Amino acid sequence: MALSKPTFFTHLKTLTKLHHQHHPPPSFISLRLLSFATPEEAAAERRRRKRRLRIEPPLNSLRHQPQQQQQPRSPPNPNAPKIPENVSVLTGNRLNLHNRILTLIRQNDLDEAALLTRHSIYSNCRPTIFTCNSVMAALLRQSRYSELLSLHRFITQAGVAANIVTHNLLINAYIDCRKTDTALEHYKQLINDAPFNPSPTTYRILIKGLVDNGKVERAMELKDEMLSKGFTADPVVYNYLMLGHVKNSNADGVFALYDELKEKLGGSVEDGVVYGCLMKGYFLRGMEKEAMDCY
Structure with a gap:
């Protein structure tokens, strides 16, 4: 049976309405909810995804990993001089250890102070270079040079980086033992290898030692070297x-x-x-x- 044009358009609108009623637009929330039996399971899944993102690297970092492997960093030089610690490391247990060793020094118990320093090197509370310097300075004041050198050798082997005070103590010990040549060799090592410059105290110790040992000309040369390095x-x-x-x-x-x-x-x-x-x-x-x- 043939349909008139108005009747045809009316029938077409009816079919369109029925189509929209039986096929609603998909909803993101409804699809998510259909994947889990309860909202609690959905929340648990979200937490698992967040935890996985914290543990696993993102995919973009994995894609860039071959490029990073093509440009590997050069390995650190094991012979490079170590940077000494800053005084800010004297906190917490390390500060307590430092004060404990200073108390032993004030009580003139240098044997116990040196022993505690050695025992603490490989412990969870490693002494700072400032603590080691305090013990070596006390040994220097009592002219216990062999013990000073032994303690310095021990902390050096343990990887404790020396600072300028450490070098000055060693130079002073060599000067007191009238080993000016050894003191000058250590000074050259300081100039060539240390990541810092000598201090005015370094030149005071060396020049006084050279003058006391009758080496005035060498002391004059060292003074000129000091001035050439920019010291006042x-x-x-x-x-x-x-x-x-x-x-x-x-x-x-x-x-x-x-x-x-x-x-x-x-x-x-x-x-x-x-x-x-x-x-x-x-x-x-x-x-x-x-x-x-x-x-």
């Missing part, structure tokens, strides 16, 4: 050198050093540490009046 003119160092020239009855050397120091300090020397040797220089020249004026 140190009146204490110049005093040691002037004293060496006084011992050698070299008045010209005394005045030459004083004039050099005065020039480098801007025309005047306010530190009175050098004036004692300057007076002795005047006396060497027979200039008592000038010596008393200096006084």
Whole structure:
């Protein structure tokens, strides 16, 4: 039977409505809920997915992994000098250990202090280089040089990185033992290998030791090296050198050093540490009046 055009359009609209009623648009939430029996299971699955993301690397990192393997990092040099610890590591149990060892040092129980330092090296509470330096400084004050060197060798083998104070203590020990050549060798090792520069104290120890052992010329060379490295003119160092020239009855050397120091300090020397040797220089020249004026 043929249908008129209005009747046909009415029938077509009816079929379209029935189609939309029997086939609703899919809902993301409804599909998710159809996968689990209860909302609790859905929540548990979400937690499992979050936990898996925290544990497993994302897929994009796995895809980039072959590229990272093509450019491997160069392995660290085992012979590279180690950076010493900062004073900020003295906290918690390490600070308690440090204070305990300082108490033993104040009680003059250096044997127990050194023993506790050694025993703590391979423990859960490793002593800092500052703690080790305190023990070695106490041994140096009591002229127990062999024990100082033994403790330094022990902590070095244990991987405790030395700082400038450690090197100064060793140089001082060699100087006290009149081993100036060994002290200079250690100084060269410090210059070449250490990740830090010498301190003014390093040059004070070395130059005083060289002068005391009659090596004034080598001490003068070391002073020039100190200045070439950018250190300011140190009146204490110049005093040691002037004293060496006084011992050698070299008045010209005394005045030459004083004039050099005065020039480098801007025309005047306010530190009175050098004036004692300057007076002795005047006396060497027979200039008592000038010596008393200096006084």
